[in-house]
Amino acid sequence: xxxxxxxxxxxxxxSETLSLTCTVSGGSISSxxxxxxWIRQPPGKGLEWIGSIYYTGSTSYYHSLQSRVTISVDxxxxxxxxxxxxxxxxxxxxxxxARLLATGEGGGYGDYWGQGTLVTVSS
Amino acid sequence: DIVMTQSPDxxxxxxxxxxxxxxxxxxxILYNSNxxxxxxxxxxxxxxxxxxxxxxxxxxxxxVPDRFSxxxxxxxxxxxxxxxxxxxxxxxxxxxxxxLPRTFGQGTKLEIK
Numbered sequence: 455x456x457x458x459x460x461x462x463x464x465x466x467x468x469s470e471t472l473s474l475t476c477t478v479s480g481g482s483i484s485s486x487x488x489x490x491x492w493i494r495q496p497p498g499k500g501l502e503w504i505g506s507i508y509y510t511g512s513t514s515y516y517h518s519l520q521s522r523v524t525i526s527v528d529x530x531x532x533x534x535x536x537x538x539x540x541x542x543x544x545x546x547x548x549x550x551x552a553r554l555l556a557t558g559e560g561g562g563y564g565d566y567w568g569q570g571t572l573v574t575v576s577s
Numbered sequence: 578d579i580v581m582t583q584s585p586d587x588x589x590x591x592x593x594x595x596x597x598x599x600x601x602x603x604x605x606i607l608y609n610s611n612x613x614x615x616x617x618x619x620x621x622x623x624x625x626x627x628x629x630x631x632x633x634x635x636x637x638x639x640x641v642p643d644r645f646s647x648x649x650x651x652x653x654x655x656x657x658x659x660x661x662x663x664x665x666x667x668x669x670x671x672x673x674x675x676x677l678p679r680t681f682g683q684g685t686k687l688e689i690k
Contacts, residue, residue, distance in 0.1 A: 500670065500681055500682075500683050500684045501619075501627065501670055501672075501681040501684075502681070503678055503679040503680065503681070514677050514678075515678075516678040517678060550626050550627075552626075554674075555632075557615065557674055558615075558674070558675075559677070560674075560677045560679065561674070561679075562615065562617075562632075562674035563617035563629060563632045563672065563674055564617075564619075564627070564629060565629050565638065567626035567627060567628075568626065569625075569626055570626050
């Protein structure tokens with residue numbers, strides 16, 4: 455059974471960089487059948503796609519975040535990571551990692567999700 | 578960006594009755610080469626991640642009860658729960674994976690009447 459687990463600081467100061475890692479267990483992150491994505495959900499609001507990565511390192515980002523986002527993959531440790539720079543209170547959200555079916559560039563629907571981690575941006 | 582608009586924003590249905598949630602895409606999400614709509618439905622309960630229910634607009638994910646079904650007509654999509662159970666109380670989201678950026682509907686909150 456595939457399992458995804460997000461990890462990282464729950465509190466980040468404004469203007470600093472949010473860094474999260476998703477550890478994948480029970481399956482290989484190097485499978486050609488999947489992309490790996492980050493989705494966030496501000497408290498009480500809906501879902502927002504941040505971006506995704508293929509095991510080759512090919513990335514796709516939400517254009518409104520593109521200047522601040524970096525997603526990377528570490529196939530040797532079966533992990534992928536999110537960095538979001540220059541954060542503000544608007545970046546406060548539950549951040550989910552997910553496995554996305556490789557339906558096309560950027561990945562498709564998410565069939566496995568992590569439990570999510572709340573990141574609060576506050577001084 | 579493709580805008581996904583769900584209706585209604587909230588819905589109250591009696592146990593055992595039918596619940597229908599609508600989703601409309603701002604443009605076609607049909608890929609002509611395989612004649613599939615790139616549309617998924619998720620269920621999210623409080624404090625939990627989204628759970629995949631339906632993909633390709635009408636294909637039920639393994640393990641999802643058959644009371645959940647998805648339908649499609651052009652750029653209009655529906656998620657139907659044929660006989661509402663107490664455990665179906667949740668927020669439901671549609672999601673297009675046809676083009677970048679991927680986008681979600683705003684969510685529909687389903688409650689028991």
